[in-house]
Every structure is written in structure tokens, then in C-alpha cells.
Amino acid sequence: MLATLxxxxxxxxxxxxxxAILGVAVSAAMLLDMVMLSSGMxxxxxxxxxxxxxQLRLSPRGTLPFDTEATIRGADSLLAVLRARPTVAVxxxxxxxxxxxxxxxATVTASALGVEPAVQGDYELVxxxxxxxxxEIVANDATLRAIGHSLGDTVHAAAGYDPQLRTYSxxxxxxxxxxxxxxxxxxxxxxxxxPIGTLRAMGGPASADRISLAMVKLRPGADVERERAxxxxxxxxVTVTSTAQALEQVDQxxxxxxxxxxxxxxxxxxxxxxxxxxxxxxxxNERIGEIAVMRAIGVHRWRIVxxxxxxxxxxxxxxxxxxxxxxxxxxxxxxxxxxxxxGLPERIDxxxxxxxAAWTALGLLVISGILAxxxxxxxxxxxxxxxxxxxxxxx
Amino acid sequence: MTAIVEVRDLAREYRMGDExxxxxxxxxxxxxxxxxxxxxxxxxxxxxxxxxLLGVIDxxxxxxxxxxxxxxxxxxxxxxxxxxxxxxxxxxxxxxxLQALSARENVELPLAEAGMSTRERRAxxxxxxxxxxxGRRERHRPSQLSGGEQQRxxxxxxxxxxxxxxxxxxxxxxxxxxxxxxxxxxxERLNRDGTTIVVVTHDEDLARAAKRVIHMRDGTIxxxxxxxxxxxxxxxxxxxxxxxxx
Numbered sequence: 031m032l033a034t035l036x037x038x039x040x041x042x043x044x045x046x047x048x049x050a051i052l053g054v055a056v057s058a059a060m061l062l063d064m065v066m067l068s069s070g071m072x073x074x075x076x077x078x079x080x081x082x083x084x085q086l087r088l089s090p091r092g093t094l095p096f097d098t099e100a101t102i103r104g105a106d107s108l109l110a111v112l113r114a115r116p117t118v119a120v121x122x123x124x125x126x127x128x129x130x131x132x133x134x135x136a137t138v139t140a141s142a143l144g145v146e147p148a149v150q151g152d153y154e155l156v157x158x159x160x161x162x163x164x165x166e167i168v169a170n171d172a173t174l175r176a177i178g179h180s181l182g183d184t185v186h187a188a189a190g191y192d193p194q195l196r197t198y199s200x201x202x203x204x205x206x207x208x209x210x211x212x213x214x215x216x217x218x219x220x221x222x223x224x225p226i227g228t229l230r231a232m233g234g235p236a237s238a239d240r241i242s243l244a245m246v247k248l249r250p251g252a253d254v255e256r257e258r259a260x261x262x263x264x265x266x267x268v269t270v271t272s273t274a275q276a277l278e279q280v281d282q283x284x285x286x287x288x289x290x291x292x293x294x295x296x297x298x299x300x301x302x303x304x305x306x307x308x309x310x311x312x313x314x315n316e317r318i319g320e321i322a323v324m325r326a327i328g329v330h331r332w333r334i335v336x337x338x339x340x341x342x343x344x345x346x347x348x349x350x351x352x353x354x355x356x357x358x359x360x361x362x363x364x365x366x367x368x369x370x371x372x373g374l375p376e377r378i379d380x381x382x383x384x385x386x387a388a389w390t391a392l393g394l395l396v397i398s399g400i401l402a403x404x405x406x407x408x409x410x411x412x413x414x415x416x417x418x419x420x421x422x423x424x425x
Numbered sequence: 426m427t428a429i430v431e432v433r434d435l436a437r438e439y440r441m442g443d444e445x446x447x448x449x450x451x452x453x454x455x456x457x458x459x460x461x462x463x464x465x466x467x468x469x470x471x472x473x474x475x476x477x478l479l480g481v482i483d484x485x486x487x488x489x490x491x492x493x494x495x496x497x498x499x500x501x502x503x504x505x506x507x508x509x510x511x512x513x514x515x516x517x518x519x520x521x522x523l524q525a526l527s528a529r530e531n532v533e534l535p536l537a538e539a540g541m542s543t544r545e546r547r548a549x550x551x552x553x554x555x556x557x558x559x560g561r562r563e564r565h566r567p568s569q570l571s572g573g574e575q576q577r578x579x580x581x582x583x584x585x586x587x588x589x590x591x592x593x594x595x596x597x598x599x600x601x602x603x604x605x606x607x608x609x610x611x612x613e614r615l616n617r618d619g620t621t622i623v624v625v626t627h628d629e630d631l632a633r634a635a636k637r638v639i640h641m642r643d644g645t646i647x648x649x650x651x652x653x654x655x656x657x658x659x660x661x662x663x664x665x666x667x668x669x670x671x
Contacts, residue, residue: 031526031533031534031537034525034526035523035525035526037525038524038525039525042525319521320521320524323517323521323523324523324534325482325506326482326515327510327515327534328506328507328510328513328535328538328586329506329510329534329538330506330507330510330538331502331506333538415477415482415483416474416477416483419517420473422519
């Protein structure tokens with residue numbers, strides 16, 4: 031009966047209730063987007079870093095985790111040390127550089143990754159196969175479009191351009207054997223990958239026995255942080271970063287995003303809260319006579335409070351699914367805009383949908399709905415019955 | 426006869442800014458079961474205030490009210506609500522049915538509040554609607570009922586928890602003469618069936634139908650008479666001259 035009365039109260043002024051629900055749905059959508067934004071990038075980075083199963087990254091000491099200008103000398107011995115450790119399952123070296131391709135009278139430059147194809151974790155094969163031979167290369171769509179070639183074609187490539195001498199340190203004719211998608215690169219960023227030996231050879235003496243980064247996959251059960259500390263002590267020339275550490279760094283850099291999301295999310299919640307409070311207060315004011323009669327015939331105060339709280343919560347609960355759906359649509363739309371941000375990895379999502387985010391938004395909405403009913407329910411429950419009935423009779 | 430209502434030196438003042446306005450000034454009377462008492466008097470004489478105090482929806486400034494042997498003038502909100510639910514039936518001038526509920530659901534409301542099971546309260550509500558002649562209108566919403574029918578539903582609601590006392594505030598005030606007469610007949614029937622009734626009214630016909638009429642003026646009882654319906658002879662109840670005389 032309490033539910034019937036609450037529902038009837040909401041249906042009494044349908045247009046007003048529908049408008050309020052739409053208003054709350056918009057603020058719920060905004061809230062969901064902000065909850066998704068506050069954790070989305072972090073989780074997206076986390077997913078990205080863990081996607082290939084590498085838990086540790088070794089980079090030249092004092093540089094960013096991947097800087098093509100900075101390299102680690104004595105790469106072969108370093109890899110030998112890593113591969114000799116019982117806890118290490120895979121050690122994957124990466125040498126960063128650039129390749130230049132003559133194309134239609136111009137030169138197209140692409141980022142180049144020298145890898146060991148069998149253990150690499152930088153790209154996913156879309157078509158074709160891995161570049162197992164020294165004269166083989168894989169490229170992403172942006173590169174293939176720019177150089178006007180496709181899978182199976184042979185291209186001429188050069189590396190190590192010297193602007194003073196206008197010469198290259200190495201040139202090769204390479205066969206495109208795979209179309210790939212680079213995991214850590216932006217969608218429109220031109221990039222190729224080839225065997226690390228080939229890239230070293232093309233780079234000349236400056237690239238010999240060097241890598242930019244080594245990624246390490248540990249055996250199941252290995253303690254990542256303990257291994258990180260051990261490698262840090264063992265290899266003083268490199269910085270060893272675990273995924274957890276990388277995420278901490280990402281967290282620090284994203285703190286502005288989170289603050290922004292918290293502020294905007296709070297504003298959305300407050301707007302929804304005020305909408306519901308206003309609607310329920312107006313609704314209570316319109317039926318104080320009815321409430322006074324209920325109290326007079328013996329309906330308990332807490333029951334009246336319960337009915338009003340049910341009304342305010344119902345508004346939020348009805349608006350929530352609409353808002354969540356709207357939030358997902360707007361999140362996708364916003365994500366597609368932000369995905370075009372230069373230099374961001376293709377796989378990074380600003381608004382990552384997670385069930386937890388939806389539950390959090392829903393929980394906040396329901397709590398806010400209950401709180402929104404507190405003032406009107408308190409007001410209705412504390413009506414002086416006799417005075418209200420007299421005023422209603424006069425009115 | 427059992428005393429259902431015992432009122433002693435009852436006073437109620439309202440504050441109007443800095444001023445204290447007395448609405449009731451030391452009222453004393455007793456109502457026995459199953460009396461049918463009409464309280465009459467000009468507007469502002471304090472009869473509705475008295476009814477509110479009997480109905481435990483207001484608190485006196487001084488004096489005592491006992492209903493069915495229980496002091497009710499200083500009950501806290503929760504106990505007053507429980508008392509109203511189980512011991513008092515209210516009928517209002519404007520019926521005050523909940524528009525969202527059907528006639529039967531309106532009658533069920535106090536039964537549900539009292540914790541009665543769905544099946545039991547449905548049966549009781551139908552029984553009461555039959556009693557007031559609305560057995561076939563149980564599914565109708567108040568807006569689909571005439572004024573007289575709505576008041577009948579309100580009476581059925583008031584009787585739901587078998588109250589010790591039925592209070593009615595101008596129950597015929599919104600009804601035409603014919604429907605008002607039907608209502609008077611219903612009140613007489615209720616009283617014949619054992620319900621103790623206190624009704625506040627301006628309606629002379631309704632007052633005449635009562636077995637006892639209390640006249641009020643300026644917050645005091647100025648006359649308290651029994652009405653003999655057989656010969657319409659009016660007998661004084663035997664009021665003490667003080668403090669009601671002005």
C-alpha cells in the first residue's frame with residue numbers, strides 16, 4: 031500500500047515527473063561518465079600494460095620507460111643475464127629507431143621497432159606473418175597507406191639519416207610479410223617492426239649491441255616486486271619498472287583528470303539531488319492535507335517518511351537506467367573524440383565501462399535519492415496534524 | 426455505564442505572536458458508552474479544538490483527557506499515533522479519502538497499519554463497506570463516488586479497527602440535505618449497534634439525532650442536555666454551574 035501511494039503520488043503529475051526523471055537521467059549520465067573517467071584511463075593503461083603479460087620493463091637509467099634516443103649498451107649480455115634467471119620466462123628486447131621509405135618522389139618516415147619476433151610484445155598481427163627472416167618487415171595500416179604498398183610488396187628502406195652528409199647509415203630492400211596493429215602507439219602513427227638484428231645493422235655502429243627497452247615476463251608464481259628489486263640491484267645501468275610502479279606513475283599524472291571527474295561528478299549528483307528534492311517537496315506541499323489525515327487516522331510517522339523516501343528513491347531508480355544508457359552513449363562519443371588526441375595509444379580509453387563504475391554510479395544515485403527525500407519527509411512527518419487539517423479545511 | 430471519555434478542566438491556548446488566545450477554558454464532561462453526543466456552538470467556540478484533543482491530534486495546555494480509561498493528553502507522538510489507530514475513528518467534513526486508493530483500499534489503510542494480514546483486512550474492509558451500503562463500490566476511486574458515498578467510505582475507514590470512540594467533525598457539512606439525512610440515519614444506526622459517537626456540527630438535524638447535545642460558547646460548555654427522541658423532551662445532564670457558566 032505504501033508503494034501504491036508512492037507510485038500514485040509520482041503519477042499524479044505525470045509530465046512533471048517525466049521531466050524530473052529526464053533531468054535526473056542527464057545528471058546520472060554525467061555522473062556515470064565522470065565515474066568512468068576517474069578510473070577509466072588508469073584501468074585502460076593497466077589493461078594495456080598487462081595485455082601481453084610482461085610485468086617488468088627495463089630502460090636506460092634516468093629515462094622514460096621507452097625513449098628511442100636513449101639506449102642500453104651491452105644489450106646481449108644484459109639479455110643473457112635476464113634469460114639465465116630462473117624466474118624469468120621471457121625477455122623481449124626492443125630497439126627503437128626510424129626508417130625512411132621513398133614514396134612517390136618523397137620520403138615517408140616511420141617509427142621502427144627492432145624486435146625478436148618470437149617473443150615480441152609490441153604489436154598484434156592483423157594479417158600475414160611474423161618477420162622471421164632478416165629482410166622481412168611488418169607495418170601498420172598508417173604506414174602502408176603512406177608508402178602506397180601492401181602485404182607481399184617489397185620496399186626500399188633506409189635508417190640512420192645524417193643531415194650534414196645527407197646519407198643513411200644503412201639501406202635495405204625489405205619484404206612486407208605482415209599487417210600489424212601496434213599496442214602502445216597511436217592509431218595514425220606510422221610504424222614498422224623488423225628483426226632487431228636488421229635494424230641494428232641498418233643503424234650502423236651506433237646501434238650495435240644496443241636496445242631501448244627490455245620487457246620481462248616472469249614465470250607463474252614469481253614475486254614481481256621481489257624480482258624487480260633483485261634486477262635493480264643486479265643491473266645498475268638500467269631502471270627496472272614493474273607494472274604496479276608504472277601504474278603509480280600513471281596515477282600521479284592522471285590526478286588532474288580524477289579531480290576534474292570528482293568535481294564534475296559531484297556537481298551532477300548535486301543537480302540530481304536538488305531536482306528530486308524540489309520535486310518531492312512540491313509534491314509533499316500539494317498533499318499536506320492528505321498526509322495530515324493519514325497521521326490522524328493512525329498512520330505512523332515513520333511510514334509517512336518511508337513513503338516520501340520511497341518516492342524520491344523511485345525517481346532516482348527509474349532515472350538511473352536511462353541515465354546509465356545515456357552515459358554509455360555519451361562516453362563512447364566523447365571517447366571517439368579524445369581518441370584522436372595526438373600520440374595516445376589506440377587502445378587507451380578515457381571512459382572505460384566497468385560494472386563497478388555502473389554500480390558505483392547507481393549506488394550514489396540511490397543514496398542521493400534517499401537523501402533527497404529526507405527534507406520533504408521530515409517536513410511532512412513533523413506537520414502539526416490539527417493545525418494542518420484546520421488550514422486545509424479553511425483552504 | 427462505562428465512561429469512554431473523561432475530560433477534566435481542559436484548556437487550550439494558541440499563541441498569536443506575543444498574544445495567547447484561549448480556545449478552550451476549563452472544560453469538564455464525561456461521555457459513557459454507547460452515547461451519541463453532539464457538540465454544537467457558533468464558529469470559533471472551541472468545539473473543533475475539543476474534538477482534536479479528544480482525537481489525540483493536539484495537546485491541551487492544561488487539564489486531562491482520558492479515553493477508554495487511558496490518559497491521552499500527554500502521550501508522545503508514537504503512542505498517540507498508536508492510540509488513534511486502535512481506539513479512535515475519525516470522520517472529517519471533507520471526507521479526506523486518499524484519491525489514489527480504491528474505496529476498499531481506503532478502508533484497508535488503517536487495518537494494514539495495524540498489521541492485519543492482507544486476506545483478513547480485505548474481508549474486514551468488504552464487511553464494513555457492506556455495512557455502510559457500498560459493498561458493490563469497493564473498486565471505485567473516490568473521484569468516482571458521490572459526496573455521500575465518499576463519506577460512507579470515510580465512516581467505514583473510521584470503524585476499521587473497531588474504535589472505542591468515533592469522532593466526526595461536521596460530517597454533513599459538504600452534503601446536500603437528502604444525503605445529509607442518509608448520513609444522520611447511518612450515525613443513528615452506528616450508535617444503535619454500540620458505537621460511541623461524538624460529533625461536532627452546525628447541522629441542527631444531526632444534533633437533534635444525537636442523544637445528548639453539548640452547547641459551547643467562547644471555549645466553555647454552556648449547556649449539556651440529553652435528548653429524548655421519543656418525545657423530543659430535553660433533559661439537563663446535570664452540569665455543575667461552575668466553571669461553564671459565564
